[in-house]
Amino acid sequence: xxxxxxTNEELLNHWQGHRALTRxxxxxxxxxxxxxxSIGGMRTFADLVKELLxxxxxxxxxxxxxxxxxYNHNLPLKTKADLLNAWDDATPKINDLFMQISEDRxxxxxxLFGEYKFPVIQNILYFVDNEVHHRGQGYxxxxxxxxxxxxxxxxx
Amino acid sequence: xxxxxxTNEELLNHWQGHRALTRxxxxxxxxxxxxxxSIGGMRTFADLVKELLxxxxxxxxxxxxxxxxxYNHNLPLKTKADLLNAWDDATPKINDLFMQISEDRxxxxxxLFGEYKFPVIQNILYFVDNEVHHRGQGYxxxxxxxxxxxxxxxxx
Numbered sequence: 001x002x003x004x005x006x007t008n009e010e011l012l013n014h015w016q017g018h019r020a021l022t023r024x025x026x027x028x029x030x031x032x033x034x035x036x037x038s039i040g041g042m043r044t045f046a047d048l049v050k051e052l053l054x055x056x057x058x059x060x061x062x063x064x065x066x067x068x069x070x071y072n073h074n075l076p077l078k079t080k081a082d083l084l085n086a087w088d089d090a091t092p093k094i095n096d097l098f099m100q101i102s103e104d105r106x107x108x109x110x111x112l113f114g115e116y117k118f119p120v121i122q123n124i125l126y127f128v129d130n131e132v133h134h135r136g137q138g139y140x141x142x143x144x145x146x147x148x149x150x151x152x153x154x155x156x
Numbered sequence: 157x158x159x160x161x162x163t164n165e166e167l168l169n170h171w172q173g174h175r176a177l178t179r180x181x182x183x184x185x186x187x188x189x190x191x192x193x194s195i196g197g198m199r200t201f202a203d204l205v206k207e208l209l210x211x212x213x214x215x216x217x218x219x220x221x222x223x224x225x226x227y228n229h230n231l232p233l234k235t236k237a238d239l240l241n242a243w244d245d246a247t248p249k250i251n252d253l254f255m256q257i258s259e260d261r262x263x264x265x266x267x268l269f270g271e272y273k274f275p276v277i278q279n280i281l282y283f284v285d286n287e288v289h290h291r292g293q294g295y296x297x298x299x300x301x302x303x304x305x306x307x308x309x310x311x312x
Binding site: 011 | 157158159160161162163164165166167170174195196197198255257258259262277278281282285286288289290291292293295296297298299300301302308309
C-alpha cells in the first residue's frame with residue numbers, strides 16, 4: 001500500500017546532516033593534500049567539493065527560479081578556508097531555497113541545469129547521493145594518507 | 157509548509173536502482189582483487205559487499221519481525237559468483253519485506269540490530285547511504301587498478 005514516508009523538512013535535515021559530515025571531511029585534509037592529492041587519476045577532494053558546491057545552491061536556485069542555466073564546477077576557491085567559508089555560506093541558502101519548493105513541485109519534471117530532466121525529488125536525491133559518493137572517495141584519500149576520517153554516522 | 161515528498165515505492169525503487177549499480181561495480185572487479193585488494197588498510201570490496209548484504213535483508217527482517225538480533229557481516233561468500241548470487245537473492249526479498257512496512261511504522265523508533273535506535277525511515281535511509289558510501293570507495297579501488305567504473309548515474 002502506498003505510504004508517505006518522508007517530508008520536505010526530514011529530507012532537508014537529512015541532507016544538512018550529511019553536509020555537516022562532509023564539512024568535517026574537508027577539515028580533516030591537510031591544506032596541500034586537499035588541493036593536490038588524488039588516487040588513480042581522479043579529481044582532488046577540493047575539486048569534488050567544488051562540484052558539490054556548484055550543484056547544491058545553484059541547483060536549488062534553478063528549481064526555485066525555473067532556470068535551466070548550466071552549472072560551473074570551476075569555482076575560484078583556492079584554500080581550505082575558502083572551501084569551508086563557501087560551504088557555510090551555502091548552508092542557510094539551502095535551507096531557504098529548499099523550503100520554497102512545494103509538494104506538487106517535488107513531483108514535477110524539471111530539466112536541471114538544462115541537462116537532467118527528472119522529477120524534482122529525484123534531482124534532489126541525486127544531490128545527496130552524489131555528495132555521499134564523492135565523500136566516500138574522500139575517505140579513501142584520507143585513509144591512504146594515514147589520516148583517520150570522521151565517523152560516517154556522525155551528522156551533527 | 158510541510159510537504160510529503162517521497163512514497164515507500166519511490167524509496168524502494170531508488171534503493172533498487174542503487175543496488176543495480178552496486179552489482180555492476182562488483183562485476184567490474186577482477187576475481188582476485190575483489191577479495192584481496194584494498195587501500196590504506198581498509199576492507200576489501202568483497203568485505204564491504206558482505207556488510208551491505210548483512211544489513212539489507214537482515215535489517216528489513218528485523219524491522220518487519222520486530223527482532224533486535226545483531227548482524228553478522230562475516231558471510232561465507234568466497235567468489236564473485238557467490239557475491240552476485242547473494243545480491244540477486246536479496247533483490248526480491250528486499251521488495252517483499254520493504255512493502256510490508258506501514259506508513260506509521262516508518263515514523264516509529266526501532267532498535268535496529270539491538271544497537272541503532274532511530275525512526276525506521278532513518279534506519280532505511282542509512283542502508284542506502286551506507287551502500288553509496290562504500291560503493292564510492294569501490295570506485296577508488298577500481299580507478300587505482302586502472303579499471304573504468306560504471307557511470308554513477310546508471311541505475312537500471
